[in-house]
Amino acid sequence: MSRFEAMDGNTATAEGMRQINPDVVAAYPITPQTSTVQTFSQFVADGEVDTEFIRVESEHSAMAACIGASAAGGRVMTATSANGLALMWEMVYIAASNRAPIVMTVVNRALSGPINIHCDHSDSMGTRDAGWIQLFGENPQEAYDNAIQAVRIAEHEDVLLPVMSMYDGFITSHSLERVQIEDGEAVRDFVGPFTAHDSLLDVDNPVTYGPLDFYDFYMEHKRQQVEAMKYAKRVIPEVAADFEKHFGRRYGFFDEYRLDDAELALVVLSSTAGTARSVVDSLRAQGLKVGLLKPRVFRPFPAEELADALRDKTAVGVMDRSDSFGALGGPLFVELSAALKIWGVPAKIVDYVFGLGGRDTTPAQIESVFRDLAEIAETGEIKQLVTYLGVRE
Amino acid sequence: MATALKLKELYKKEDRLTSGHRLCAGCAAPIIVRQILTAIDEPVVLSNATGCLEVSTTIYPYTAWQVPWIHTAFETAASTISGVEAMYRSLVKQGKLEERNFKFVAFGGDGGTYDIGIQALSGMLERGHRALYVCYNNEAYMNTGIQRSGATPLGAWTTTSPVGKVIPGKPRPRKDLTAIAAAHDIPYAAQASPHNWRDLMRKVRKAVAADGPSFLNVLSSCNRGWRHPTDIAIEISRLAAETCYWPLYEVEDGEWKLTYRPKKKLPIEEFLQPQGRFRHLFREENKHVLEELRAQVDRKWRQLLKRCGEEE
Structure with a gap:
């Protein structure tokens, strides 16, 4: 059964991650995202999730590890903010071009400089051409709901693109609001099992990920990313409709x-x-x-x-x-x-x-x-x- | 039962890096990679930093790799393999994947390892991933055209440490990355060279058997950058060990051990002379640099002997 709780955006996101139970999370703490990874760390420490949590030494390594983990054939999530997103910039593009269905929460915070920890959208707007699907949420409820839908959108066979789920730093990440938390089984049922495509761990059918791609193929690969985005426009409303059927809350573009x-x-x-x-x-x-x-x-x-x-x-x-x-x-x-x-x-x-x-x-x-x-x-x-x-x- | 480290047994194994790649004639990197992958009998999954080895083996739509392989970026061989290895552990733990004793190996050149990737490497070693990181160390950024790196030795010519009217090559010594890796208190770290293939393969076996991260620093001659003939990669590697320029040793659970000690240490000139990158050191006005390099090599060698409990 679903339940109502007073939760801030970061706690609601961490709760969503607990229910989704990703196979690997690689993340680094940064204000105002920090309490998400702290809360999730506790879930790991208490054995409430099966997740292997890689406490990386930087956001650059966070996204690199996410790409490696995703290519190894499992569900991967992470979270960051502002300078953290900026540091992983190079890898953000590589995640999308590898068609890695990673779900990343971005708690929106102003980019340096000057250094500032509070909200604006300069961080995720800077990555708007990186090839990620981007969902903006208004409040903790939407943060929770978008994280859950993001998994389905990212992993859809016709899409296979990473998804960023955004909400406002402090205003949403740290403000308590009434959040309807769904039954864990129902959430797992909604997201379904992960289907691996060309896993690196399928050693009997070896694949090469990330080859050198010159002028004779690069453009076709970029064109395929464009096509995946077009499919995403069809899939996002489909996932929203199914979400409404399951949980009653309606989402659109x-x-x-x-x-x-x-x-x-x-x-x-x-x-x-x-x-x-x-x-x-x-x-x-x-x-x-x-x-x-x-x-x-x-x-x-x-x-x-x-x-x-x-x-x-x-x-x-x-x-x-x-x-x-x-x-x-x-x-x-x-x-x-x-x-x-x-x-x-x-x-x-x-x-x-x-x-x-x-x-x-x-x-x-x-x-x-x-x-x-x-x-x-x-x-x-x-x-x-x-x-x-x-x-x- | 592991394949015996004998040529008549090893040659029967299928190549995991096939011919047809576009690495230069006489390059030591593919020799090293094949020695390493032949030493491992178990299934392997590889991660590769951007560099010569990566660009020359995977020009789309071709690949020379017969085993799973991933490249993401220059500085990310260690962080990417961390993610792969963590996913393996996760899936095995959850019963979603059969445990088959996979071995995870990352390859990076010295640029991707000593310099831009050192943070990711340090993270991988500190977190305890069960993966072997191999630096194929040709002592400069060869893929971009011979620029100096943190592995470039004192006095060496590169395109960014050129021999000029006032500065004769690289003014600073290389860093001791093997010691830095060992300082992470990992189960296994070693230095090796392809001329001594049995020593190298034994080290690989120890490294991948370790219950935790391991690091292997392998000297990898680059005839383009070192400026020597294309047919002396193995001979120049041997001279590096015989002059103690590149000592072969291992650090196993904190215990330092020399795995090869030259019967008679050769003068450093034997290693330097065949290489164009050191040619200027033999001019009268640069003699002090040659002497400084000799003094450094000797100091590091004495330091190593002490660490290994060997007599001078």
């Missing part, structure tokens, strides 16, 4: 809140969506037709679906919790702008970079975004394409 009849739409990832919902409610009470769209899947980017959801909006405000220096704006804004253009959505779109390094984001700031959108809708003019919220200019 994104989550809409009072968006249907809205004229002004806000697009924001992760925990900030919670604050944004209450702002939507208070502005609705004042008669403003506002709504919210919270993407869950960033890779593969559901461009056409997002464009459809925003087709009849007058103005769209994107909130980016990371910047792309020298680009038009933050990564979510740039990609969404392209999607709207390509699929012929006439809405005006502007970007708000916010919350870098854990800077607090207030309801008043989100309200100011909607006020800007109202003005853009009324005048048809964009005064400022990218605005930095709550910064001393």
